[in-house]
Amino acid sequence: MTLLAFDWAFIIEKLILIVIIVLTTLLITLYTTFGERKVAAILQDRPGPNRAGPFGLLQPLADGLKLIMKEEIIPTTASKWLFILGPGLAMTASLMTCAVIPWSTDLHLFGRTIALQIADVNIGILYVFAVVSMGVYGIMIGGWASNNKFSLMSALRAASQAISYEIAMGLALIALLMSTGTLSLKTIVADQVSGHWWNVVYQPLGFLIFFICAMAECNRTPFDLPEAENELNFGYHQEYSSMKLGFYLFAEYVNMIMSSAIMASMYFGGYDLPFFDESTVAPNIAAMIGVGTLLIKIVLFVFLFMWIRWTIPRFRYDQLMNLGWKKMIPLALLNMLITGALILSKL
Amino acid sequence: MNTLEILFFALSALAIVSAVMVLISKNPIHSVLWLILVFFAISGHYILLNAQFLAIVNIIVYAGAIMVLFLFVMMLMNVKKDKEPQKQLLVKLVGVIAGGSFLTLLIALVKQNTSFNGREVLMKEGSIGLIHPLGQALFTDYVVPFEISSVLFLSAMVGAVIIGKK
Numbered sequence: 001m002t003l004l005a006f007d008w009a010f011i012i013e014k015l016i017l018i019v020i021i022v023l024t025t026l027l028i029t030l031y032t033t034f035g036e037r038k039v040a041a042i043l044q045d046r047p048g049p050n051r052a053g054p055f056g057l058l059q060p061l062a063d064g065l066k067l068i069m070k071e072e073i074i075p076t077t078a079s080k081w082l083f084i085l086g087p088g089l090a091m092t093a094s095l096m097t098c099a100v101i102p103w104s105t106d107l108h109l110f111g112r113t114i115a116l117q118i119a120d121v122n123i124g125i126l127y128v129f130a131v132v133s134m135g136v137y138g139i140m141i142g143g144w145a146s147n148n149k150f151s152l153m154s155a156l157r158a159a160s161q162a163i164s165y166e167i168a169m170g171l172a173l174i175a176l177l178m179s180t181g182t183l184s185l186k187t188i189v190a191d192q193v194s195g196h197w198w199n200v201v202y203q204p205l206g207f208l209i210f211f212i213c214a215m216a217e218c219n220r221t222p223f224d225l226p227e228a229e230n231e232l233n234f235g236y237h238q239e240y241s242s243m244k245l246g247f248y249l250f251a252e253y254v255n256m257i258m259s260s261a262i263m264a265s266m267y268f269g270g271y272d273l274p275f276f277d278e279s280t281v282a283p284n285i286a287a288m289i290g291v292g293t294l295l296i297k298i299v300l301f302v303f304l305f306m307w308i309r310w311t312i313p314r315f316r317y318d319q320l321m322n323l324g325w326k327k328m329i330p331l332a333l334l335n336m337l338i339t340g341a342l343i344l345s346k347l
Numbered sequence: 348m349n350t351l352e353i354l355f356f357a358l359s360a361l362a363i364v365s366a367v368m369v370l371i372s373k374n375p376i377h378s379v380l381w382l383i384l385v386f387f388a389i390s391g392h393y394i395l396l397n398a399q400f401l402a403i404v405n406i407i408v409y410a411g412a413i414m415v416l417f418l419f420v421m422m423l424m425n426v427k428k429d430k431e432p433q434k435q436l437l438v439k440l441v442g443v444i445a446g447g448s449f450l451t452l453l454i455a456l457v458k459q460n461t462s463f464n465g466r467e468v469l470m471k472e473g474s475i476g477l478i479h480p481l482g483q484a485l486f487t488d489y490v491v492p493f494e495i496s497s498v499l500f501l502s503a504m505v506g507a508v509i510i511g512k513k
Contacts, residue, residue: 082380123478126403133411137383140415144376144422152422159419163412183478 009112018118021098028295029253030060032302036253039306067246075239077147086142087240087247093135094254100124101261102186104271104290108283116287117186124185125173128262132169132217135255136162139226142248143236154236157317158226162217164324169213171332172206175339176266179203185262189270193278200267205335207267209328214259216324218252221309225317260301261294268297351470355395362388379417386410396469398476 034049034056041048049056074083103116121127136159143155179202180188192198200207216223227235237248264270271290278286315323365384372378386409393402457463474480485493 079374082376121399123399123403126400126407130403130406130411133407133415136415137418140418140422141380144418156419156422159415163415166412 013112013114014118017114017116018099021103021118022095025095025098025254025257026250028257028298029250030064032253032257033063033249034060035302036306036309039303040310043307043310064246068243070242072242072244073239075147078239079145079147082141082145083239084244086138086145087237087244087251088138089141090135090138090251091247091254093131093138094251094258096131096134097128097258097262100127100185101258101265102189102270103294104287105278105283107287116291120184120186123183125177125183125188125266128185129166129170129173133162133166135217135251138248138251139236142240146236146239148239150232150234151236151238154226154232154238157232158219158236161219161223161225161320161324164321165213165216165223165328168209168324168328168332169217171329171336172203172209172213175206175332175336176203176210178336178339178343185265185270189265189272192269193272198267198269198272203267203335203339205331206339207263209332209335210267211263212328214263215305215308216320218255218259218305220252220256220305222312222315223320224314225320256302256305257298260298260305263301264294264297270294270297351395354391355470358388358391358395362392375421376418379414379421382417383410383414386414393476395471396476397471397473400478400481401476 037059038048038056049059052058052062074080099118100121101117102120105116107114107116139158140155143151143158146152176199177183180191180199182188182191188199219226226232227237232238237245240248271294273289273293276289278289281289362385365381365388368381369378369385372381386405390402390405390410393399393405475484
């Protein structure tokens with residue numbers, strides 16, 4: 001029977017890893033919503049949520065409970081299956097990115113070497129790119145299935161925004177690939193750990209373009225046109241209630257965390273703690289330090305996202321498109337050209 | 348049956364069922380969504396053939412970009428089921444006969460060709476679908492067709508911009 005001839009220990013190891021990573025991501029997401037409200041409060045000089053538990057720390061649990069307990073409404077004119085599929089797709093697409101993020105160096109447990117990465121595929125970055133381009137379906141399907149004009153308008157906006165900024169994002173990625181020479185995220189991070197500088201030193205413009213595009217892909221202010229409430233009531237999730245709405249809102253935060261993790265891995269050395277020689281401590285401790293370092297980098301990026309959200313006003317729609325097509329894409333092409341010229345001159 | 352064969356048949360079944368659903372769905376939006384599923388099944392086949400790069404590019408380009416545009420146009424046009432013009436019976440009949448003849452021809456060809464008999468797909472072998480061999484092949488052996496097709500794409504892009512500016 002060849003069917004059962006798997007390496008079962010390997011499968012169990014990967015399953016445990018997947019469960020841990022997904023649960024951790026969801027837990028961090030829960031507290032990112034809390035963090036967002038606190039950051040907003042600090043920037044606007046008010047206390048923010050401080051009633052539930054000490055320092056308001058139980059606020060996200062209260063919010064989650066509220067969302068679950070609310071009445072669930074499916075509009076009678078909506079196409080039911082797609083209406084349910086939409087939030088599920090949005091959540092799945094945003095969680096799928098975590099499969100290729102290298103969380104740290106290998107762990108050595110029970111005589112096994114456990115790689116802290118779910119899948120080291122040799123096309124890691126392209127996988128991320130594919131998943132990002134899938135993310136827009138959740139919004140489009142949800143917006144269309146609601147059978148509401150405002151939802152549809154906002155879904156179309158989201159789709160055109162995502163497509164426009166994906167191009168510049170892809171071009172920024174190509175410049176990075178040209179300088180690293182590999183598509184595997186694990187190798188990219190390992191090169192940064194062993195090399196002298198992080199990739200952001202070689203690709204400062206590329207990072208800036210990628211960061212702006214990531215913000216647009218996550219529908220964060222100043223790019224949150226799909227949910228511009230003064231024009232579109234509430235956006236593509238207007239007809240949604242209860243946990244389906246929660247999924248959409250949650251998926252946005254998961255996206256934010258995942259793009260922070262990707263940016264930290266690609267441009268800021270991933271799990272690399274600067275000015276620290278990992279070989280001086282035991283491998284397992286070094287791996288744990290790596291996980292901690294990556295988490296700190298993610299939190300810093302998420303804070304940056306929030307800081308920008310509560311500082312900068314929203315673009316107008318034509319400004320958004322102008323920025324995407326007339327500024328980001330030419331800039332990304334220029335960046336590619338410069339990278340190519342530098343690589344050629346080094347040969 | 349080993350794992351690869353099970354995966355192969357599951358993916359094939361998924362591809363065929365979704366492709367049939369593309370045709371028989373009344374709602375064009377549903378058709379587009381089923382078509383996306385077909386692309387995913389085909390990408391799965393690419394992975395079985397050890398062509399990860401082709402698989403992911405298939406998803407990025409077809410499922411991620413072209414189908415989004417399809418969906419976009421469908422949603423903007425807001426095609427209604429009952430407003431869609433019904434084809435005449437004669438046209439339908441002609442379509443059925445033409446399609447049926449083509450299918451018969453294909454089956455006859457495959458059955459006649461003895462080199463197909465009793466052969467299986469080679470799975471997990473070959474490397475032409477991986478990024479390094481593919482890049483090598485494209486930029487050394489096939490560099491002229493590759494460049495010509497990129498010029499074609501460029502001219503299409505310029506054309507689209509010019510039409511858009513009018």
